Amino acid sequence: MKLIAKLMGAAAVLAVSMNAAMSARTDLVVGVVLEPPHLDPTAGAAAAIDEIVYANLFEGLTRIGPNGEVQPALAANWTVSGDGKSYTFKLRENVKFHDGTQLDAEDVKFSLERAMAESSTNAQKGLFEAIQSIETIDPATVTVNLKHPQGSFLYNMGWGDAVIVAPESAETNKEKPIGTGPFKFGNWAKGSSVTLTRFDDYWGDDVALEEVEFRFIPDAAAAVPALLSGDVHAFPNAQVGDALGQIQADPRFEVVIGATEGETILAMNNGKEPFSNLKVRQAISHALNRDEIILGASSGNGVPIGSHFSPANDAFVDLTDLYPHDTEKAKELLAEAGYEDGFKATLKLPPPAYARQGGEIIASQLREIGIDLEIIPVEWAQWLEQVFTNKDYDLTIVSHTEPNDINIYARDDYYFAYDNEAFDAVIEELDQTADPEKRKELYAQAQRIIADDAVNGFLFQLPKTGVWDAKLNGMWENQPIQANDVTGVSWED
Incomplete structure (x- = not known):
């Protein structure tokens, strides 16, 4: 009986170990072509910035979804005045920046006024030209008054250039970005990669990934072997040249040809x-x-x-x-x-x-x-x-x-x-x-x-030539905005 008990105990341990080994992995390596000059989307024109931080690390009042639609983000909802010139945003509750500070209407006011300022280095200042003034009604409510009705206003607020930042960290976001997204800044190995890690105090739904590395791979000569060896799991915009046909024929990978802007x-x-x-x-x-x-x-x-x-x-x-x-x-x-x-x-x-x-x-x-x-x-x-x-x-x-x-x-x-x-x-x-x-x-x-x-x-x-491991779910087929949003990405069990 003791022998049977030992065997049963060993089987149970083995089963637990096998289940652990078979559970879905939580890391992801994404290949990107260009290294960004810095990591502040409100202070630079390079698409390579947004391709790492948009929706993953920084968020705006609204966001652009995978089909180009405007979705709520830090604003849970909004109302528009009858003349179309005032938008009142109700902010989500219990939103924290990655340094632990609380998001409130003053942060929204600061971010928009900073982007509009004469001294602003925002690459898309035109997004904010229609804004007349910003009023903080209470800590969770902010009203943006426009000079005239603007049909694209909610869409404009979903650009990476319009993300909300805090006055305490705005000046250091280029090297140490602090946002409100489901991932926070981990490490930047210059010339190699940027790593983001899961932010456990995120206001929204939990993300499946614990760590995402964006690795800089500028050409097909390096991209193809990295993919075939499994060193890189996904290329949202693959630069694989003549090897695309070979990869399409390999059942380990999914190849999706989508559209970009x-x-x-x-x-x-x-x-x-x-x-x-x-x-x-x-x-x-x-x-x-x-x-x-x-x-x-x-x-x-x-x-x-x-x-x-x-x-x-x-x-x-x-x-x-x-x-x-x-x-x-x-x-x-x-x-x-x-x-x-x-x-x-x-x-x-x-x-x-x-x-x-x-x-x-x-x-x-x-x-x-x-x-x-x-x-x-x-x-x-x-x-x-x-x-x-x-x-x-x-x-x-x-x-x-x-x-x-x-x-x-x-x-x-x-x-x-x-x-x-x-x-x-x-x-x-x-x-x-x-x-x-x-x-x-x-x-x-x-x-x-x-x-x-x-x-x-x-x-x-x-x-958008997307190539990724066939076991990955949630990668975007199209790219309606310059982003590699991995907030909905997960591995199959």
Whole structure:
């Protein structure tokens, strides 16, 4: 009997051990292409910031869901005044920042006024231009008064640039971010990865993962072996090149081709010759063969665009036929512009594969019409400084992943250096219009103006090539906002 008891006891211990071993894992390694310059989404334009911290670490009054819908976040609900100019937000109860301080209406007021301030370094100050004032009614209630009704206001408050921060930690969020999300900052191994850990005092539903590491893997040469070996569990935007077919055939992985908000463009510096000349820009647009570019830069998965607008949006207008690929027409336009013998220019390319690979193809295409490009590879920090901030460039290739961002063409000091009063007037009217059908009409007008002006070479909508372990649940199929939201991700048991 003693022997039987011992055997039963041993079996029970073995069963417990096996159940523990078979329980769902709680760690996740996510591969991302670019290392962010810092970790404060309210103080920088780099999408790489939001791709780590949006919804995971920082939250706003609202948030953008996986299908692009506006959802409640730190605001449990809200009411809108009859004239559409005042939004009163009721904040959720018992929300804590990661340092233990309590969220209240004063933090909301501070965050919005900080973003609006003349000295603000927020990359999307236009999101807050309609705000007249912010009133704290009580610790859990805040009213935002607008200068005029704004149909996109709740959507704007869901951007990463509009997350709520605390005055006690706002100035140190670049290196040690403190938010209200279900994950808190763990570690930043510069040049390698950022690690987030579960925040146990989170106000909302518990997340399944205890630790998430965002590992920086800029190219296919490193991404493919990391994936195949299991060192990385998921690539929300996989850069795996020709290996995609091999991975799709491997039952260990799930491959999902979704959509992003990333308008991929050949940006032109409209503020300097010869790109200030409309006919030169039109010639370049005619010289571009989108089919070749899409095949080489996005494995054929990009969707062609003819203006700065996502094909997934119901206000999209297909303008891809405005400047069809026509080398002879391009040469004629160059000659009319006074550049019959062509000219030389530079093409600055940031690290993503779509830029580096697409740049080689575009340089070859423009060479056919006499434009000789010097390709200059730059790191992301260099691109932000030289191109985005200082406008020190001729041509560049980049994906603009902010949602519904056609309004950037109305900004006075934006790096395109584009200026069109008619376009500015459309955007101003759009900002003050709430009626969905009227907004759709205005979006169409805006698309046509910048397409007619050939402001940039409009190439394709960046596809979201998601590759992850087949046992993972909750990864986003599409990317309606520049984020890798892992708050709903879990492993199968």
